[in-house]
Amino acid sequence: MPLSIGIVGLPNVGKSTLFQAITKKQVDCSNYPFCTIDPNIGVIAVPDERVDKLAKLTNSAKKIYTTIEFIDIAGLVKGANKGEGLGNKFLANIREADAIIYVLRCFKNEKILNVQPSIGVLRDKEILDTEIALKDLATVEKRIQDLEKEIKSGTKETAKELKVLTKAQEFLGQGEILVEKSWDEEEKKILNSYQLLTLKPRLYLLNGSENEVPAEIIETFKKNHWQFLVIDILTELEAADFSSEERISFGLPSESKIDALIKESYKLLELVTFFTTVGDKTQAWTLEKGKTAPQAGGAVHSDFESYFIKAEVINWQELVNAGSFAAARGKGLIRTEGKGYIVKDGDVIEIKSSA
Secondary structure: OOEEEEEEOOOOOOHHHHHHHHHOOOOOOOOOOOEEEEOOEEEEEOOOHHHHHHHHHHOOOEEEOOEEEEEEOOOOOOOHHHOOOOHHHHHHHHHOOOEEEEEEEOOOOOOOOOOOOOOOHHHHHHHHHHHHHHHHHHHHHHHHHHHHHHOOOOOHHHHHHHHHHHHHHHHHHOOOOHHHOOOOHHHHHHHHOOOOHHHOOEEEEEEOOHHHOOHHHHHHHHHOOOOEEEEOHHHHHHOOOOOHHHHHHOOOOOOOHHHHHHHHHHHHOOEEEEEEEEOOEEEEEEEEOOOEHHHHHHHHOHHHHHOEEEEEEEEHHHHHHHOOHHHHHHOOOOEEEOOOOEOOOOEEEEEEEOO
16 A cells, blocks of 8 residues: 555645645656546655666666555544534544645635635644644543553553553643654554554645745744745646746746655655666665665565565665666675665665575
8 A cells, every 4th residue: 555645724725736736746657657546535656766767777668666645635624623524534534644744825815715814824733733633632531541440450551551641641632743742662652553643744835935925934834843845836736747947937946846745745754765676677665764674575575574585785876876787796886785784765675585
């Protein structure tokens, strides 16, 4: 299954326009055609020049990129945690996503109804945060009630879980976002078992032109280390089919900001990308940071992890600079790594197994 990003926001902030702009982005590759699963879910390839350069180097006929699933989630309104608007359906859709993009309205257009009395980026962010936090609070409080009944006859694990959830309850009661708090690995494991919405990494998309986003808003986001992008979504939708040269001629950056958004969304998930190039196929694969060579093998084929012997590894740029695998091997650039090797972003890997 592809990784999924939920697009959320208040009504009429540009979510559906963003979804249209994203799903127009299709890498020209017969192996990974754009696919719309249903009217509000799209699976797209993540642009990656490393795949292109490796495929050119090895004369691969097939290029396969990593993918992300974008989910256009219906507009949230105040009271969603209690079922207002689409309420629980909205929040259930977020629960299924791996990360979240908040779309916040900065553009001024009287023809597009604003459900709020004015443009207020921080206010809108707070509404979204509050509704999601309240939903998580209900989940946590229900579990705490059960644990309090079990605690007398429970185990040390029960006591630890209760302590962690009580800590989360305090944050959520204050409208805090759990992903912005510090948790040790054991605490994270406990919290992750509940698929809490405020634990999901998030990216803030300020929808408007650069001159429509006040400097103080930018400063606030930077000061709080909130990851954000400023994108005029409608302009990007209209320029979706432009070449780099055409974009420049219209005074736009050469790279689509939607491409930048796709890449940033991918980074949210704390993954590394490694590559295989075998026969006539070059492929990008995803792996959680900190995973080992056998686990990379398992991403390619389950038997490669079970019967792992060793991995031959080289950084993609070193391989491209060398000009071929043979030249890289002759220069001693290809390393032999064992079971304990931690895969790095950009590794080109060949797994040797007894499968």
